[in-house]
Amino acid sequence: MELLIRPFTEHDQTATRQLILEGLGGHFGFIDESINPDLDDINSHYLEVGSVFVVADLAGEIVGTGALIEESESIGRLVRMSVKRTFRRQGIGRALVAYLLALAHQSGFVRLLVETNLDWYDAIGLYQSYGFTEYDRDEVSTYMSMDLVESPHPKR
Numbered sequence: 001m002e003l004l005i006r007p008f009t010e011h012d013q014t015a016t017r018q019l020i021l022e023g024l025g026g027h028f029g030f031i032d033e034s035i036n037p038d039l040d041d042i043n044s045h046y047l048e049v050g051s052v053f054v055v056a057d058l059a060g061e062i063v064g065t066g067a068l069i070e071e072s073e074s075i076g077r078l079v080r081m082s083v084k085r086t087f088r089r090q091g092i093g094r095a096l097v098a099y100l101l102a103l104a105h106q107s108g109f110v111r112l113l114v115e116t117n118l119d120w121y122d123a124i125g126l127y128q129s130y131g132f133t134e135y136d137r138d139e140v141s142t143y144m145s146m147d148l149v150e151s152p153h154p155k156r
Helices: 010-028 092-106 121-129
Strands: 003-007 052-058 061-070 075-083 111-117 133-137 141-147
Touching: 003 092, 010 061, 010 075, 052 092, 061 092, 075 092, 092 121, 111 121, 121 141
Parallel strands: 075 111
Antiparallel strands: 003 052, 052 061, 061 075, 111 141, 133 141
16 A cells, blocks of 8 residues: 555545544543634634645555644744554654655745744654754653755765
């Protein structure tokens, strides 16, 4: 089966919301839907304001998500990066990051930001493999950035 990274459509709403919330619930042990209102209408929160939201589709099943939003004219941010638990460690997260990095380059961003939890070591390692470096942290999150002057290919 071939993995397809494609734009989100309204038809994907329910499956996409469920995938992201299950990922958060699996990590935190609970799901507080009230702190994720953007997931109730992905189209209006992302697409209608000019952001890019993509899904990783494997034989018709949504197995991953990711979005690229504009922080400023020259800075983008990766958000809502998630891979379904049973499909992790199969290159889906890597494919999503590569796809969104290419879009960030095409959009003319010169810097890209991402935030992840301090204890999401796999995610931190993934972002580091693409050249993101930590610029700040607090008691919950690691904040990473990357200047988009190099090729969007992972370091080996």
